[in-house]
Amino acid sequence: LAKTTQPIxxxxxxxxxxxxxxxxxxxxxxxxITWYQQFPSQGPRFIIQGYKTKVTNEVASLFIPADRKSSTxxxxxxxxxxxxxxxxxxxDRGYGGSQGxxxxxxxxxxxxxx
Amino acid sequence: xxxxxxTPSHQVTQMGQEVILRCVPISNHLYFYWYRQILGQKxxxxxxxxxxxxxxxxxxxDDQFSVERPDGSNFTLKIRSTKLEDSAMYxxxxxxxxxxxxxxxxxxxxxxxxxxxx
Numbered sequence: 001l002a003k004t005t006q007p008i009x010x011x012x013x014x015x016x017x018x019x020x021x022x023x024x025x026x027x028x029x030x031x032x033i034t035w036y037q038q039f040p041s042q043g044p045r046f047i048i049q050g051y052k053t054k055v056t057n058e059v060a061s062l063f064i065p066a067d068r069k070s071s072t073x074x075x076x077x078x079x080x081x082x083x084x085x086x087x088x089x090x091x092d093r094g095y096g097g098s099q100g101x102x103x104x105x106x107x108x109x110x111x112x113x114x
Numbered sequence: 115x116x117x118x119x120x121t122p123s124h125q126v127t128q129m130g131q132e133v134i135l136r137c138v139p140i141s142n143h144l145y146f147y148w149y150r151q152i153l154g155q156k157x158x159x160x161x162x163x164x165x166x167x168x169x170x171x172x173x174x175x176d177d178q179f180s181v182e183r184p185d186g187s188n189f190t191l192k193i194r195s196t197k198l199e200d201s202a203m204y205x206x207x208x209x210x211x212x213x214x215x216x217x218x219x220x221x222x223x224x225x226x227x228x229x230x231x232x
Contacts, residue, residue, distance in 0.1 A: 041226070044157060044223050102157070
C-alpha cells in the first residue's frame with residue numbers, strides 16, 4: 001500500500017489558484033490517485049481521480065508526472081467555500097483497501113481568506 | 115443528484131447502551147461502507163458490506179459492532195454496548211461497483227451521525 005505525504009495545511013486568498021502536492025514514492029503500477037474533499041462536520045466528497053498525465057473536471061485538475069511518484073491537485077480561483085481538508089489517496093483498487101475501503105491520511109487543511 | 119442519507123444527525127447515549135445508526139445508500143448502489151472520524155482525527159474505515167455479508171472489516175470493528183441491511187433500502191450499524199471512546203462522527207458510504215483492479219469506483223458519503231457517549 002503506497003504511503004502518501006501531503007502538507008498539513010495551506011493558506012490562500014480568494015481568486016487564487018491553489019496547488020496541493022502529494023508524494024507517493026512507492027506507488028505501484030496498478031495504483032490510481034484519488035482526491036477527496038471534506039468540509040467540517042460533513043462526509044468526504046470525491047473530487048477527482050487519475051492514473052497519469054492530466055485529468056480535468058469541472059471542479060479541479062490533477063497533474064501526474066511521468067514517474068507518478070507525486071501528484072498535484074489544482075483548484076482554480078478558489079473561493080471561501082473551498083476551505084476544507086483535501087485528502088490524497090493511492091491504491092491498487094483505486095483507493096487502498098482490498099475490497100475498496102478508503103484509507104485516509106490526515107489530509108491538507110486549506111484555508112481560503114478574503 | 116442522488117445522495118446517501120443518515121439518521122439521526124446526532125445521537126447522545128449513555129455508556130453501555132446500544133445504539134443503531136441508520137443509513138439509506140443510493141438506490142442502485144451495491145456496496146456499502148461505514149467509516150468513523152473521532153474529533154480532530156482521520157477518517158477510519160470500519161466495515162464494507164456486499165451481497166448481505168461483510169466483505170472486509172478493520173480492527174476497530176470488533177464484536178461490539180454489527181451491520182445489517184434489514185430491507186432493500188436501509189443499512190444499519192449497531193454498537194451493542196457503547197464506550198466513551200466510541201464518540202465520533204460515523205459516516206456511511208456506498209458505491210455502485212466494486213473496486214476492480216485499477217480505477218475503482220467512487221464512494222458517496224452521507225452527512226454523518228455524530229455519536230456522543232456520556
